[in-house]
Amino acid sequence: MNTTSPTAPDDHLFSVYARAQVEVERGEGVRLYARDGRVFVDLVQGIATNGLGHCHPKLVETVKAQAEKLWHVSNIFRIPDQEALAGKLCDDSFADQVFFTNSGTEAIECALKLARKYHDAKGNPERIDVITFKGAFHGRSYAAVNAGGNESYTKGFGPKLPGFVHLSLDDHDAIKAAAEAPTAAAILVEPVQGEGGARALTEQELRFLRDLCDANGLLLMYDEIQCGVGRTGKIWAYQWSGIEPDVLTTAKALGGGFPIGACLATRDAASGMVPGTHGSTFGGNPFAMAVGLTAYGELSTQASLDHVNEVSGFLRQQLQGLKAAFPDVIEDIRGKGLLVGIKITPNNREVMALARDKGLLIAGGSDNCVRLLPPLNLTIDEAREALGLLEQTFQTARETLLSKEPV
Numbered sequence: 001m002n003t004t005s006p007t008a009p010d011d012h013l014f015s016v017y018a019r020a021q022v023e024v025e026r027g028e029g030v031r032l033y034a035r036d037g038r039v040f041v042d043l044v045q046g047i048a049t050n051g052l053g054h055c056h057p058k059l060v061e062t063v064k065a066q067a068e069k070l071w072h073v074s075n076i077f078r079i080p081d082q083e084a085l086a087g088k089l090c091d092d093s094f095a096d097q098v099f100f101t102n103s104g105t106e107a108i109e110c111a112l113k114l115a116r117k118y119h120d121a122k123g124n125p126e127r128i129d130v131i132t133f134k135g136a137f138h139g140r141s142y143a144a145v146n147a148g149g150n151e152s153y154t155k156g157f158g159p160k161l162p163g164f165v166h167l168s169l170d171d172h173d174a175i176k177a178a179a180e181a182p183t184a185a186a187i188l189v190e191p192v193q194g195e196g197g198a199r200a201l202t203e204q205e206l207r208f209l210r211d212l213c214d215a216n217g218l219l220l221m222y223d224e225i226q227c228g229v230g231r232t233g234k235i236w237a238y239q240w241s242g243i244e245p246d247v248l249t250t251a252k253a254l255g256g257g258f259p260i261g262a263c264l265a266t267r268d269a270a271s272g273m274v275p276g277t278h279g280s281t282f283g284g285n286p287f288a289m290a291v292g293l294t295a296y297g298e299l300s301t302q303a304s305l306d307h308v309n310e311v312s313g314f315l316r317q318q319l320q321g322l323k324a325a326f327p328d329v330i331e332d333i334r335g336k337g338l339l340v341g342i343k344i345t346p347n348n349r350e351v352m353a354l355a356r357d358k359g360l361l362i363a364g365g366s367d368n369c370v371r372l373l374p375p376l377n378l379t380i381d382e383a384r385e386a387l388g389l390l391e392q393t394f395q396t397a398r399e400t401l402l403s404k405e406p407v
């Protein structure tokens, strides 16, 4: 029996998060309301997940209707909304087939298994290596942290899994050598890195990887869990270059805040995934699929994509203005569309706290970035409001954080 008395309200939770002192209560659009009455402009949105903002009326309506209709059945039955959502995802992409999951990590797991099974089914079971890159983030399962390769996520968790080759995106010779190895199976890459600091790959970089895959029989797998579903102003970030993958993982905005992930693939890439090779109890359940159809339906319209391009154009232009005004604070503006990274000089965690004090929620990122991940229906007025709070934040950062350093 547990005889210790709790000392803090969160005492019974694993302490894996350094949580901000905001006790959330409700949300509406771009705004998040705390229990103590504070109101925030939320540019975190569950980390790029609430693509339509908090509690979008159409999603609320869908959830209410579906709650009275059907929640969960096993995938041993046909689920019409699952077939419908898969059809839409395939119509809008390179893909022929989809497997639905409950999270991004599970979509990555599916892609990793698919890659090995693909080669195994073609008589090449020795092809197991997946090439991944510095600055990548692919999730938190045992395989996903090994795929991401970030030491701080793999350290202390026992032996590293075999089958991952972790390289720098700039080291073309090493990437070429790894792709030509007889054990190579696939290349896994984020067309726009998220947690890694919002680095958008160039068309040349994607072309280089595609050509290597074609020349050596590897699968090219894009992780669009964060940058997909309209965030960059196209449905998929890869569509800016037109360089198609064989496999694509997505999640985050796909359910508009409801947990849904998906692994998309060409029919050939998925050819090893025959009955019995993979499965999920909850993945693709009727509740998730109903919400997904509404969220994806809204976010994939041309009007939504046009809006993202308009607002992100405005936001980036204004951010360049801030960079010119705060050259001592802002080093670089990165990312694509409404996946915005700002590399700053003062500590990013401290700047996030300053922003919070002013009523603005922003996300962190590697390479001392902060990320702006607004809902994709953010209005120009809301963008202006957020920029005003950001300007105040950088002003305070200049006065309080930079002055700490010796001059």
Ligand SMILES: *Cc1c(COP(=O)(O)O)cnc(C)c1O
Binding pocket: 102, 103, 104, 105, 106, 108, 137, 138, 139, 140, 190, 194, 195, 223, 224, 225, 226, 227, 251, 252
């Ligand atoms: C968030 C994220 C994941 C992991 O998704 P979860 O839903 O947290 O499991 C994987 N890859 C990328 C690029 C992500 O942004």
